[in-house]
Amino acid sequence: MKQNHTAQSMLHWIWTFIFAKTPKFTLLTLLAVLSFALPGYSQNVWLGMKFTVGNNPIRVTDLGRVRVVGNSQSHTVKLVQASNGADVASGSVSINMAGGTEGQFNYVALSSPVTLAANTAYYLVSEETTGGDYWHDSNTAVTTDAIAACNGPVSGTGNTFTVESNNANTSYVPLDFRYTNSSQLTMRNADNPANAVNGVDYSYYHGTWNNVPNFSALTAVKTGEQTGFSLAPRTRTDEFGFRFMGYVDVPTDGTYTFYTSSDDGSILNIGGAVVVNNDGLHGQAEKSGTIALKAGKHAITVNYFDNSGSGDILNVSYAGPGISKQIIPASALYRSSNPNTGNTGNPSPTPVAALRPADNPANAVSGLSYAYYQGAWSDVPTFSSLTPVKTGDVTSFSLAPRTRNDDFAFNYTGYIDVPTDGTYTFYTSSDDGSILSIGQTVVVDNNGLHASQERSGAIGLKAGKHAITVGFFERGGGEVLNVSYEGPGISKQSIPASALYRTSSTVAPAPGLRNPDNPSDAVSGLSYAYYQGSWSTVPVFSSLTPVKTGNIASFSLEPRTRNDSFAFSYTGYIDVPADGTYTFFTTSDDGSVLSIGETVVVDNNGLHAEQERSGTIGLKAGKHAITVGYFERSGQEVFSVSYDGPGFDKQVIPASILYRSAGASVAKVATVSSDASVSALPTAPLSVYPNPSTDGRPTITWQAKQAQDVTLRIFNKQGTLVSLLTRSVPAGESSFQLPSTLVSGTYYFRATVDGEPQNFTLVVE
Structure with a gap:
């Protein structure tokens, strides 16, 4: 690794001083420095020494780097766990070498003291850069205090290090640290519960989190006991969490290091102290922390969550006096045989939610009731304030009754039959939003504008039929809705039709229906008035003089004499065959407005390219006054009028159901053509x-x-x-x-x- 280490003259001297011993101690006494080295690496390198802590833990407070003449740069100096090459948490500082005395150490305090475990090996290394500060070569002799032994020089990149183990009591650079001795460490007293038995308690949760949640505020899907920190009780591989609680038995007084290796986040507490913080969204990663413990049983809590990805991993390890790093064995884990009595160090597991009593309606039959709506929303709408386009029954949560692929919504109501008492998890996968409720409780909130995504929630249910409601809306893009569940004895699956019920009276009644006009002199066709002018919205036709008027079979632009800057007003009657809710559509470039009687049903007004808008109205069978206003400013001249209703799908309104009054070329019956009603046509805000x-x-x-x-x-x-x-x-x-x-x-x-x-x-x- 080293290059050009003979470029400088050999230096020989003896240092006999020892750095100040109170209140802090330093590790090293330099005996001799045999040579300089000049950094000459193609990449940054870590240089320093390996050391092993003695029989007592030590509390490191400062790290230091020796100053060589000419040093002026800043260096990261850190402690590393020799067992795995991982940085010691909070064990790093940046040391500026500008200033100070040649041959002495520049020290910087850690952000918080770090406790190093007894009988454990560590590296103390400094980052050296190409063409950077000088440092002393690996034949620099050092002697250590009795608290630790120097095992030899170490060098490496990343988290891979090489130790020159045949050169004990020598070091690159060298480096040093200040510490307080073990007599100054405060050890935690053991809890030693009287009713301890082997194992740990767990609480299991479903949810989507980016950090370990506050499990105490959540309702567990299930709870139980097991021998260790196992994820085996889970019923899914993503979007779940665990809270493990119990006691860990340590055999002797000393400092113990705890480790969690997890994907995603985990936090380990001893009593009320966070010892390992491995939180957040990440792939498998290991973090550690140390704590001084007296011999005995100490309350331990491990919180863990998995969001998504291929890994659902949790390993919990420890090391301490006489214990090499290892997975905490089942023999060292205990729980209270009466967990609800608990103690302040280890709170009781979250109880499973109380089970909801079943509704069990007397008149249940297979299927669900639905109400279908049309409109543009950003969230699942409040259906009680809307009028459905149509209602009916389906066998399951199907979108088949829709008459369009965008701007629609469904509200499904009925009952789900669960076979046994227990906690059930419900899922909706939807594009766009969906909300699932059991009774009055929202269990799955998958609301808002989004691509296909799955969300879930859990609820405790007693065996029997429970009221279920699913609201769904689709704005644009894909139209997706899947509803699934899992529970005792039921693996995750789409809710089968055999588990869904409705009552014979759950179908929403049709809204109030408009009475027909049924004029006595009706003949086939429509009356039209044609205008020329430049407008930004459908004009108030009563204030204008038409260029011409006449009769026409259906909604056609054929009578126009130009392709821009014109407008039409059509009046007449539409004959609907049955009582029910009807949806009307206009597709136009530019604006159009459709009214039934005095009610504006479709507002497609304003300057715009070709676009479709719709609206619904309840009609009794018969002939109803219809008025459509249309204008074209520039660009394409596009106009069509469609409808759907009971017993038929969306279609262009045929000439066979359109009528006009025989006594006038412009019908006067449709009240929308009066001054009052036309002036009420909205301009687009x-x-x-x-x-x-x-x-x-x-x-x-x-x-x-x-x-x-x-x-x-x-x-x-x-x-x-x-x-x-x-x-x-x-x-x-x-x-x-x-x-x-x-x-x-x-x-x-x-x-x-x-x-x-x-x-x-x-x-x-």
Whole structure:
């Protein structure tokens, strides 16, 4: 390893002084320095010595490096465990060699004292760099105090070291440390519970964490006893945690080193003291810590969690007087035979949650009830405030009743039959959000905009049928919902149809249905009025003079005489065949608004590229007044009107069910065409133009009733927030261009204007 160590003249002298002995001792006395060495490595190297602590632990307070003439740089000096090459926790300092006396040590105090175990080997090393400070070669003779023996020079890179074991009492550099003797260490008194029996208590949990959680605040999936720190009781390989509690029996007074090797995090306590902190998300890693213990049984707690990945690993080891490093044997572990009496050093295990009584409805039949909704949400909506598009029964948690692949939601209600008392874990895997409740208790919260992901939760249930509710919504992207469970005697699996029940009265009743208009003079077709002009929203047609009017079979742009800057107002009746909830859709470029009677059902208004919007309404069988307003500013002229309802799927509204009043070229029956109703057509409080955007920096327009601060949130299709903007907007109309460029993709804009939530979609090409 060493190079150019003869480049300097040989130095020979005897140092007979001993550094100050009170209140701290130093390890080394230098006897002779035979040569310098000049660093000449192609990479940084660690140089120093190996030493073995004597029969008593020592408490290191400072580390030192000898100063050679010309030294001016800073060096990391650290303690390393010889058994595995791992750094001793808190056992590192940075020593600046500028200043000081040649031939003496520069010392720096540790951030906190480190206790080194008796009869244990360590390395004391300094980081030396290419072309850096001079240091003394490995034939530097040293003598040590009686507290430790110098085993010889050590050198290495990373955590791999080479010891020149045939050169005892010599060292590179050299290095030193200050310490206090073992008589100054405070040893913890043993707990020695009277009712100890072999083993440890454990509590097992399900959840997703990035650090060891506060298990005392959580409800355990199950508890029990076992012989050691084993993960065998787990029922899954990810997203779980353990809390192990008991006592470790140490045979003699002294300093003990405890180790945890884990993937992911672990924390080991002796009594109330954290001895090993190996917390956090990480691959398999080992950490250690030391504590002085009197002989006897000491309360020990090991907390562990695994988030994800291929490893679920926990090993707990120790070393101490007369004990080489080893996994803590079952013979050294004890628990209280009456754990609920516990003690302050070792709190009682978390009890399993009380079991929920079953509901066991008298009129249960197989299946689930569902209510299906259409709309754009960022979280599972409050279904009680919404009107479903349709309701019905399914055998399990299926998305098959949907009539679109985006912007929809389901609320499933029913009962799940569990075969035995115990703790059950429920899972939902969904894109986007889902929430699962048992009775009134939310067990799985997998809410929000996100790609397919799985979340879980546990609950204690008595055997029988329990009320279950699953809410789900899909905004954009994949439409995924899977509901699984596991429990006593049941491995993790999708909940089978055989375990699901509903009551004959659980189907949500249809909402209040609108009475039909059923005009006496109805004939096939629609009336239209055609206008020319330039607008940003569907205009108030009652204030305009049409270019022409007439009758048409269905919603067609055919009567237009130009391709830009025009508008249509269609009026007539739609004949629906059965009582029920109907969904209407308009696809348009630019804006469109559809009303049934005086109710605006579809608001697809504003300047935008081709986009579809929908809305629902409950209708009784018969002919209902329908009005559709449409305008085209520039770009493509796109317009179609569709619907779905009881007994049929989404389709363009056929001419066969459209009617108009025979007595007028423009129907007067549909009240939406009156001044009052048309003027009530909303202008969009928030809009974007152009849409699609080709440069990623469209213009945002606000229509505010009063001056206010508006916060605009922009999400990508995966539900990630990509921009957050706050603007002070005046009353009336104002515009601004996005300050940053959006890359190609689909974006969801959300804001609140005049207290009302506003949402729209932008496409960047």
